[in-house]
Each structure stands twice: as structure tokens, then as C-alpha cells.
Amino acid sequence: MADTRPSASIEAVESGLAAQGYIASRQIATAVYLAQQIEKPILVEGPAGVGKTELAKAIAAWRGMKMIRLQCYEGLDEAKALYEWKYAKQLLYTQILKDKLGEVLGGAPTLEAALNQLHDFGDVFFSKEFVEPRPLLQALEQPAGCVLLVDEIDKSDAEFESLLLEILSDFQVTIPELGTVVAVSPPTVILTSNSERDLGDALKRRCLHLHIGFPEQKLEERIVESRVSGISQTLRRQMVGFINEVRTLDLKKLPSVSETIDWARVLVLLQAPELGHEVVKDTLNVLLKYEADIEATMPQVSTFIAKASRQGVFG
Amino acid sequence: MRENLHRFFRAARGAGVRLSPAESIDAMRAVSKVGFTDRTILRDTFLLTLAKTQDEKKALGDCFDLFFDQPEPEDSKADEQETQGSNAGSDSPGETSGGDEQAEGLGQLAQMLLAQDRNQISAAIANAASAASLSDIRYFTQRGIFSGRILDQMGIQRLRDDLDNLTATNPALAERLTNALDGLRGTVRDTVSQALMLYGREEAENLRNEILRNAPLSRIEPRQVEQMRHLIRQIARRLRERYSKPRKRQRRGHLDVRRTIRRNAAWGGVPFLTAWKRRHRDKPKIVALCDVSGSVARVSDFFLLLIHSLHEVVDDVRSFAFSGHLIEVSDILESKSPEEAMAEIMSKVGFGSSDYGSSLDDFEHGWMNAITPQTTVIVLGDARSNNLDPRADILRRIAERSKRLVWLNPEGRMAWGWGDSEMPRYSTFCTVVRQCATAKQLERAVSDIVASYQ
Numbered sequence: 159m160a161d162t163r164p165s166a167s168i169e170a171v172e173s174g175l176a177a178q179g180y181i182a183s184r185q186i187a188t189a190v191y192l193a194q195q196i197e198k199p200i201l202v203e204g205p206a207g208v209g210k211t212e213l214a215k216a217i218a219a220w221r222g223m224k225m226i227r228l229q230c231y232e233g234l235d236e237a238k239a240l241y242e243w244k245y246a247k248q249l250l251y252t253q254i255l256k257d258k259l260g261e262v263l264g265g266a267p268t269l270e271a272a273l274n275q276l277h278d279f280g281d282v283f284f285s286k287e288f289v290e291p292r293p294l295l296q297a298l299e300q301p302a303g304c305v306l307l308v309d310e311i312d313k314s315d316a317e318f319e320s321l322l323l324e325i326l327s328d329f330q331v332t333i334p335e336l337g338t339v340v341a342v343s344p345p346t347v348i349l350t351s352n353s354e355r356d357l358g359d360a361l362k363r364r365c366l367h368l369h370i371g372f373p374e375q376k377l378e379e380r381i382v383e384s385r386v387s388g389i390s391q392t393l394r395r396q397m398v399g400f401i402n403e404v405r406t407l408d409l410k411k412l413p414s415v416s417e418t419i420d421w422a423r424v425l426v427l428l429q430a431p432e433l434g435h436e437v438v439k440d441t442l443n444v445l446l447k448y449e450a451d452i453e454a455t456m457p458q459v460s461t462f463i464a465k466a467s468r469q470g471v472f473g
Numbered sequence: 474m475r476e477n478l479h480r481f482f483r484a485a486r487g488a489g490v491r492l493s494p495a496e497s498i499d500a501m502r503a504v505s506k507v508g509f510t511d512r513t514i515l516r517d518t519f520l521l522t523l524a525k526t527q528d529e530k531k532a533l534g535d536c537f538d539l540f541f542d543q544p545e546p547e548d549s550k551a552d553e554q555e556t557q558g559s560n561a562g563s564d565s566p567g568e569t570s571g572g573d574e575q576a577e578g579l580g581q582l583a584q585m586l587l588a589q590d591r592n593q594i595s596a597a598i599a600n601a602a603s604a605a606s607l608s609d610i611r612y613f614t615q616r617g618i619f620s621g622r623i624l625d626q627m628g629i630q631r632l633r634d635d636l637d638n639l640t641a642t643n644p645a646l647a648e649r650l651t652n653a654l655d656g657l658r659g660t661v662r663d664t665v666s667q668a669l670m671l672y673g674r675e676e677a678e679n680l681r682n683e684i685l686r687n688a689p690l691s692r693i694e695p696r697q698v699e700q701m702r703h704l705i706r707q708i709a710r711r712l713r714e715r716y717s718k719p720r721k722r723q724r725r726g727h728l729d730v731r732r733t734i735r736r737n738a739a740w741g742g743v744p745f746l747t748a749w750k751r752r753h754r755d756k757p758k759i760v761a762l763c764d765v766s767g768s769v770a771r772v773s774d775f776f777l778l779l780i781h782s783l784h785e786v787v788d789d790v791r792s793f794a795f796s797g798h799l800i801e802v803s804d805i806l807e808s809k810s811p812e813e814a815m816a817e818i819m820s821k822v823g824f825g826s827s828d829y830g831s832s833l834d835d836f837e838h839g840w841m842n843a844i845t846p847q848t849t850v851i852v853l854g855d856a857r858s859n860n861l862d863p864r865a866d867i868l869r870r871i872a873e874r875s876k877r878l879v880w881l882n883p884e885g886r887m888a889w890g891w892g893d894s895e896m897p898r899y900s901t902f903c904t905v906v907r908q909c910a911t912a913k914q915l916e917r918a919v920s921d922i923v924a925s926y927q
Binding site: 168184185188189191192195196198203245246249359362363366367368369 | 493495496499502503506507513514517518520521522524525526527530739740741743745
């Protein structure tokens with residue numbers, strides 16, 4: 159299903175992503191569609207595990223493009239994100255070429271003449287051959303375009319944002335010694351953030367702002383359906399209902415879609431026919447990541463199961 | 474439709490969504506791709522291109538619903554016909570479209586009202602509203618003016634004449650018409666109110682906030698307390714935005730020879746990469762002592778709220794509350810919502826008569842260690858100690874241990890030293906003494922304190 163042309167409609171995006179097992183809400187599909195149409199990056203925010211990174215993967219797989227991922231962290235800088243000079247190679251070459259130096263200078267009579275001749279060879283050592291492209295530069299150099307995923311941008315320092323601005327608005331990078339590198343074909347850029355830090359206005363302004371929250375119940379059921387094979391419809395409905403109840407509690411870390419999928423897999427593995435008190439109690443640690451959260455949920459389990467089953471009957 | 478989009482952008486700005494021209498251009502480009510037909514997609518498109526935070530998305534979504542709920546003014550062509558029609562109506566009063574014989578000889582508006590054609594009426598209102606440039610409305614005081622203008626545009630003058638004539642000739646019809654007119658006034662009023670909500674919210678709020686910011690905290694009326702809290706929270710948010718960003722812009726100091734050599738070991742000690750010594754900066758440390766006694770009770774509420782927000786800006790804040798005696802309240806402020814925290818603090822130490830001496834004594838015995846040479850100590854209170862021993866000596870020791878001692882007093886300078894105010898005695902040991910009676914002064918004081926660490 160390699161299709162690098164912009165897709166024709168929002169529905170096409172939806173079905174294209176669905177073919178890759180990514181069930182997108184209408185808002186997500188609209189964002190992806192617009193990003194292609196007006197060539198803008200998408201900034202995806204939302205709690206952990208709702209499928210922000212998955213979205214980039216799905217787009218790449220659907221459109222048959224390479225995905226380049228830049229994982230952000232505190233202290234990430236130009237040298238690791240954009241490009242670096244291959245110092246060692248430069249050093250090695252100067253050593254090897256030392257002998258050639260005499261030939262180049264060709265017995266220039268004065269020091270000044272020698273210098274002038276050297277100038278002619280000028281920037282040999284600061285040329286493309288000595289640049290080590292890092293993810294951002296790689297993304298610009300892909301001839302067939304690519305999906306560039308800048309993951310967890312909120313983890314990086316504020317300065318790093320400014321580094322991104324040129325890429326995000328014009329799909330180009332300026333390397334002082336070489337000039338400007340313009341993208342061969344503009345990459346589809348996805349930035350993700352867990353809102354750990356407020357991002358700068360300049361960055362936000364250049365992006366479409368997409369917030370992915372917890373999906374609606376129906377949508378989540380479809381996601382489980384597409385991701386976990388061999389789970390019965392009743393169980394699916396019950397477990398999604400149950401998780402939605404859990405999300406109403408005041409927990410340290412609410413279960414998100416990735417936990418839902420993990421849990422569904424576990425339930426299938428245990429061959430649970432339906433949601434029972436015992437099964438839930440034994441597998442709650444798949445869903446919740448903190449001891450305190452599990453303790454807070456435990457007393458509610460029976461009520462939630464009952465609620466979820468009732469919904470299953472009427473829903 | 475373009476005109477409509479611009480009106481929507483203006484409404485969005487009114488709703489508090491910050492929109493730059495670049496963003497509105499993006500939105501227009503995006504809209505040109507998705508079209509106007511599907512309203513939910515249109516809504517999504519605006520949310521994606523214009524709103525940059527969750528709050529903005531919410532505000533923009535509400536604004537969108539409100540905006541597109543309004544009847545759109547008809548396009549200019551229909552508009553022309555309309556005006557032509559009304560001109561014709563006023564030029565030759567005898568000329569009517571006929572049909573309803575009772576309505577003969579009446580103006581267009583009267584006929585429209587009698588016909589009770591809802592669509593026609595709301596279209597006429599929309600047209601009149603755009604002719605009266607209703608989207609310029611900013612303040613609630615303008616409601617009357619705009620209602621009047623819209624009714625004038627619709628031809629209320631003619632209707633009055635008609636009514637005068639009818640009362641004599643056809644009282645029954647006149648009464649029907651009067652009722653219909655009342656209904657029309659109501660509808661116009663609603664339209665204007667809705668427009669005010671759309672376009673005027675921000676400015677009205679700014680005006681109200683400006684008044685509130687300069688109002689003395691101790692004389693806030695009960696109905697304003699909630700607004701004031703809201704305002705203080707806004708101030709806190711601004712402080713947080715300004716100061717919570719990790720400031721890494723440290724000036725370069727000397728070359729760090731050791732680190733440079735180590736970093737360049739890979740290429741034979743040739744220093745390709747240089748490492749610089751960084752200048753060390755103090756991390757903000759704040760100890761806040763807040764008077765919650767009866768005399769400042771109305772103000773201390775706001776003090777506590779602001780200290781609560783300080784906890785979010787600065788990592789190392791320890792806060793204490795006192796009236797007769799002193800307790801530490803850092804945990805309460807950190808773990809609870811502002812309202813709960815304040816209720817708990819007030820129930821523990823609040824509303825008593827203040828005793829600065831014994832409170833300072835409590836502090837010296839329990840928490841003197843909390844103060845280091847990097848600490849800024851803030852005292853919030855009126856220094857009225859009910860003629861008990863002020864123990865200024867303890868304050869002196871606090872001042873000596875700390876980096877700075879700031880006293881914020883809700884009373885005016887005139888009152889310092891009168892009655893049981895111990896302010897002059899305390900102020901000799903303070904680095905800064907400020908009057909802090911309004912939200913504005915409070916903001917400036919706290920902002921200065923945090924800024925001194927940047």
C-alpha cells in the first residue's frame with residue numbers, strides 16, 4: 159500500500175491507517191489529512207500510552223515511507239540531532255595528506271604565495287564528506303520523503319526547540335560551513351509531547367495541534383478488536399467498560415490504550431470467557447502500574463464489573 | 474464566507490484564544506481544503522489549526538458552537554433586495570404586497586411581524602445586526618445602544634407610526650402588533666447578549682480585572698471574592714509561566730581545562746571541543762510566614778492562595794501560618810487544592826488574635842534551621858501584636874541568618890506605628906518593606922522576589 163501522494167480525503171486517511179491496525183478517531187484523521195494538504199507538522203499531545211508514537215509508525219507503514227525517529231532527552235543538542243563533523247576522519251585525513259602538502263604548495267617561493275595556494279583548497283575539510291548526518295538531517299535527505307518522529311519533545315531543553323524551528327517551518331537546515339540543506343521532499347513530521355513542560359509559542363504556532371485523549375468506548379473496542387485477535391465481543395465490551403470505570407478514579411497513572419491492549423492479550427492468553435472477580439484481581443497489575451493504584455481500585459472491582467456487564471447488555 | 478471567517482477569528486480572540494495572523498492564514502488554507510459543508514470537520518479543523526492548548530481548544534469549541542448557532546447574515550444580493558424593499562415601503566406607504574387585507578397600509582416590519590414568519594424575522598435581525606456592526610460590541614453597557622440601532626435598522630420608527638394609526642382604527646390588530654413587537658425586542662436583546670458573549674468577553678473581563686487588581690483586598694465584597702480568587706490564580710499562572718522555565722542560559726565563565734582535556738582525549742588532546750566553567754546560581758529558597766489572624770483574615774485568604782502558587786513556581790518553599798501560635802503548612806498547601814488547604818489552615822490556626830511574639834518564638838524553636846544564607850523570608854502581616862511583646866530580637870536573628878527579609882503589610886504606611894502596630898520596630902531588620910493591599914501590589918512584590926533568583 160505504498161502511496162506517497164497526498165491522500166484524497168479524510169476517509170481515505172482513516173481507512174489507510176485502519177489497514178495498518180491503527181484505528182483513528184475522526185479528529186486524528188483530519189489532522190493527518192490537513193498535515194499533508196497544507197504541509198505542516200503535527201504536534202501530538204496527550205497522556206502516555208494513547209498511541210501518539212503509534213500514529214507516526216502507522217502513517218509510515220501506510221504510506222510506505224521510512225520512519226526516522228529522534229528520541230528527545232534533556233541535554234540533546236545539535237551534534238546529536240542534526241549533524242556533526244567527523245573530527246576523527248578530518249584528523250586522520252590531515253595526517254595522511256601531510257605528505258601531499260609539499261606537492262600542493264609546489265615549491266611556492268614565499269610564505270604568502272603558499273598561503274594563497276592553500277586558500278584555493280579552502281574548505282576541503284568542511285565539505286559534505288565530513289558531515290555525519292543525524293536524524294533531522296537524514297530526514298531531509300531522504301529522496302522519497304519520510305516520516306520524521308520527534309518523540310517526547312517536552313523532555314528536551316527549551317533551546318532545542320529553536321533548533322527545530324527552521325526545519326518545521328521551511329523543511330530546511332542551515333549548516334554554517336556548507337550552506338542550506340533543503341528537503342528533497344518534505345517529510346511528514348510528527349512531534350509528540352506528554353506536556354511535562356510547556357512548549358514555546360513559536361513551536362506551537364508552526365504545528366497543527368492535536369490532542370489525543372482516552373478514546374471513546376466504541377472506538378477503544380474497535381482498537382482492541384484490530385489489535386488483539388481471538389477476543390470475544392462480550393469480553394471486549396466488558397473489559398473496555400471496566401477500564402472506563404477505572405479511569406474515573408483518582409489514580410496516579412490512569413490506564414491508557416496500550417494498557418488496554420496488554421490486558422486484552424493477557425485475558426486471551428488466560429482464556430477468560432468473561433470478566434470475573436478472580437481474573438480481574440489476578441491481572442490488575444497489567445492494567446495499573448502503581449501499588450497504591452491497585453489498592454485503591456481493588457475494593458471497587460466488583461462494582462465496576464457489574465457496571466461494565468450491565469452496559470454490555472444495554473449498549 | 475471570508476467575512477464570516479474573519480468575524481469568527483475575532484470572536485475567537487474575544488474568547489481568549491490567542492490568534493496570530495499567521496495562524497488565521499493557516500486556518501483559512503486548511504478550510505479551503507476541507508470545505509464548509511461538514512460542520513464537525515470544520516470544527517476539528519479550527520481546533521487543530523488555531524488552538525494550541527487544551528484550554529484553548531475548549532474555549533474555541535464553545536465559541537464555535539455559539540458562533541455557528543447564530544443565523545448567518547444573508548449574502549449581499551439578498552441584502553440589496555431587502556433594502557430596496559424597505560425603501561419602497563417607506564417611500565410609498567400605500568404600496569403593499571397585498572394578501573392579508575388587515576395588513577394593508579402597514580410598513581414592512583409590521584407585516585413581517587404579523588405574518589409571524591420566524592425565518593424571515595431572524596434573517597431580518599441578522600441583516601440589521603450586521604448593518605449596525607454588532608460585532609463591534611465590547612462592553613455590557615453598550616447593549617442598549619446596539620439593541621436600539623438594530624431596531625432602527627429594521628424600521629421601528631415606521632412601526633410606531635403604524636401602531637399609532639392602528640390604535641384608532643383597529644385596536645385588536647394594534648394589540649397583536651404590540652405583543653409581536655415585545656417578542657421582537659426580546660429576540661433582539663438575546664441576539665445582542667449573544668454577540669456580547671462572543672465578541673466582548675475579553676475586554677469586559679480585562680476592564681473588570683483592572684478594577685479588581687487595584688481594589689484594596691480587605692474591602693472586597695463577598696460577591697467579588699470568587700472573581701478575586703480567579704484573578705490571583707491568573708497572577709499565579711503568569712508568575713509560573715514567567716519563572717518556571719528552567720533557565721539554562723548561564724553565562725560562560727573561564728575555560729575548564731580539566732574537562733576540555735578529558736573531552737578531547739579521543740583525538741590526541743587536540744582541543745576540538747572546549748568546556749567552560751559554569752557560574753553557579755542560587756536556587757530559590759523561600760520561607761513564608763503568613764498572618765491569618767482576625768485583623769487580616771480577609772487578606773490572608775489571598776496571601777495563602779498566592780503562597781500556594783509559589784509552591785508551584787519554586788521547588789523549595791516552606792510556608793508557615795500563625796495567629797496566636799505558628800504551625801508549618803507546607804504539606805497542606807502542597808497536597809491539597811487551594812480551597813481545601815485554606816479551609817484546613819484557617820480551622821487550625823486562623824481567626825485568633827495575633828501574637829507575633831509567641832509566633833516568632835515558635836518559629837525560632839521549631840524551624841530556625843530552615844533558614845540558610847540563600848533563603849528569602851517573606852512575612853505577610855499587619856504587625857499588630859495586640860500590645861504583646863513583639864520579640865523583634867527574633868526577627869533580627871532571622872534577618873541575620875537569611876539572604877533577605879521581606880515584609881508585606883496590607884495596611885497603608887500611614888497606619889504603621891499607630892495603635893498596636895509594631896511595624897517601625899520590625900522594619901529596621903527588614904531588607905524590604907512594602908505595602909501590599911491590592912492584587913497588583915501583591916503580584917509585583919512576589920514577582921520581584923522570584924525574579925531576584927533568576
